[in-house]
Amino acid sequence: xxxxxxxxxxxxxxxxxxxxxxxxxxxxxxxxxxxxxxxxxxxxxxxxxxxxxxxxxxxxxxxxxxxxxxxxxxxxxxxxxxxxxxxxxxxxxxxxxxxxxxxxxxxxxxxxxx
Amino acid sequence: xxxxxxxxxxxxxxxxxxxxxxxxxxxxxxxxxxxxxxxxxxxxxxxxxxxxxxxxxxxxxxxxxxxxxxxxxxxxxxxxxxxxxxxxxxxxxxxxxxxxxxxxxxxxxxxxx
Numbered sequence: 001x002x003x004x005x006x007x008x009x010x011x012x013x014x015x016x017x018x019x020x021x022x023x024x025x026x027x028x029x030x031x032x033x034x035x036x037x038x039x040x041x042x043x044x045x046x047x048x049x050x051x052x053x054x055x056x057x058x059x060x061x062x063x064x065x066x067x068x069x070x071x072x073x074x075x076x077x078x079x080x081x082x083x084x085x086x087x088x089x090x091x092x093x094x095x096x097x098x099x100x101x102x103x104x105x106x107x108x109x110x111x112x113x114x
Numbered sequence: 115x116x117x118x119x120x121x122x123x124x125x126x127x128x129x130x131x132x133x134x135x136x137x138x139x140x141x142x143x144x145x146x147x148x149x150x151x152x153x154x155x156x157x158x159x160x161x162x163x164x165x166x167x168x169x170x171x172x173x174x175x176x177x178x179x180x181x182x183x184x185x186x187x188x189x190x191x192x193x194x195x196x197x198x199x200x201x202x203x204x205x206x207x208x209x210x211x212x213x214x215x216x217x218x219x220x221x222x223x224x225x226x227x
Contacts, residue, residue, distance in 0.1 A: 004156075008154065034214070042221075043220055044157070049214060049215070088156065088157065090157075101172075102159075104158075105156055107156055
C-alpha cells in the first residue's frame, strides 16, 4: 500500500462546476496535509494546507480533512480552465531526525472543459 | 526576487558520464532537498540538507551524492548515471526543517541514454 494514494485521473469537469479531488494516506501519525498544483512542465506550487479535522476555505478552494478515515480532499468551486493541472497531495511523515518530511501522492490530472 | 534556480534545465547524457545539477536559492533558507518525479510515482525525495554540512538520505538516494558547503547551494551529483535515473528533478527549499511550505525550483529534465 502506498503511503499517499490519489486517483491519477484524468478527471474531467465542466467549467463552472465543482471539482473534487481525493487523497488517502496510511500513516495515522501524519499531522499536516498539503495540496500542490503543478501545471504541465512547471514546478509544484502550494495552494492549500490543513492541520485540523474539518474544512478550510481559501477563495474558491476548500480543503477537507478526516483523520479518522485518513482522508483529505480538495474542492475547487466555480472551476475555470486555468485550474487544469495536476494536483499533488502531500502528507507529513512526522519528525525524522529533526526534519519534517513530506510524502507525495502520484497526483490527479484535472481538466476543466469550457 | 526570491527564487530557486537549477542548472541545467535540460540535459541529455550517456551512461557513466559524471554530471552535476546545481541548485541555488537566495532566500537564506536552511533546509534544502532534491526530489525526482516519475510518471505514476509522484515526487520522491532523494536527499535533504537541514543546514550547511548536514545532509541525509531521502527515500531514493541510490546513485546520487550531494554536498552542502554553502547555505545557498545544494548540488546533486550523479557519479555514474544510468538510464533508470532518467527523470525530472526538482530542488526545493524551506525556511527550516520544521517549517512546512516548500519552494520548488523550475526543474531539470535529465535523459540518460
